[in-house]
Amino acid sequence: MKTAASLVIAAATLVMGTPVWAQFAKPEDAIKYRQSVMFLMSQHVGRIGAMVSGKAPYDAQAAVDNAALVAELSKRPWPAFVAGSDKGAIPTRAKTEIWVEQQKFKENQEKLMAETAKLLEAAKTNNLDNLKAAFGPTGGACKNCHDTYRKDV
């Protein structure tokens, strides 16, 4: 079985170019991977949010550091939405619509990556007003996708 599975993966790799779904040993690794990325993003977006809302003092360098990490992480969850990982040994809030509406889901990904890139650019201006202006659209990109593709707990 292992050899057969390896052949399937090798064949898929040849077809697909990038063996994204071969990068996870099991579905729950993919689930855990995307959950880890999402949690870290939420924490670092939250740190920027605290500055934007005035709950934390504005620290230009910290804003750039947080925004850079968010921008980097925003590229990462998507290969982990592997086919078949709508369920696994650990709970997932990913809706099955993700695997049905692939194009629409991809547009949501691209929106997030675009907005976090803008957030980073805004942070780099070292201007709190710019950061505030870019923060809303980033949060909106998070929320839109969650509203559509994440189950309520």
Add this chain to the structure above:
Amino acid sequence: MKTAASLVIAAATLVMGTPVWAQFAKPEDAIKYRQSVMFLMSQHVGRIGAMVSGKAPYDAQAAVDNAALVAELSKRPWPAFVAGSDKGAIPTRAKTEIWVEQQKFKENQEKLMAETAKLLEAAKTNNLDNLKAAFGPTGGACKNCHDTYRKDV
């Protein structure tokens, strides 16, 4: 109580300069944060490991991408080892020795960060032998710290 806690945090912030432990709303967020970082590191180190061991084809660009993320992530877990987060609402494998042997724990952190920086430099040479040479010490830094400061499951 909330106000008292806020005052303590504010005072600690003034003393410590950086409000690292104020960045987590609750101990389990700190636990989840470091676990998320560690899991992502393990996944991306694993992808490099697969190339190093010959289980995956060597892809110089992917090696750099993985090593860059590992080097970045290697800086992140440490502020999440907040005092008091040796336990929480979610399980943690962090040993209490972490909070007793702060200097030794810090040396382990620095070792990991140094080795992952070297791994990234090695990856950037686009030479598999260099990557192989740097991979062992990185894995060693992971293992040494885990052997000392992580509970067995």
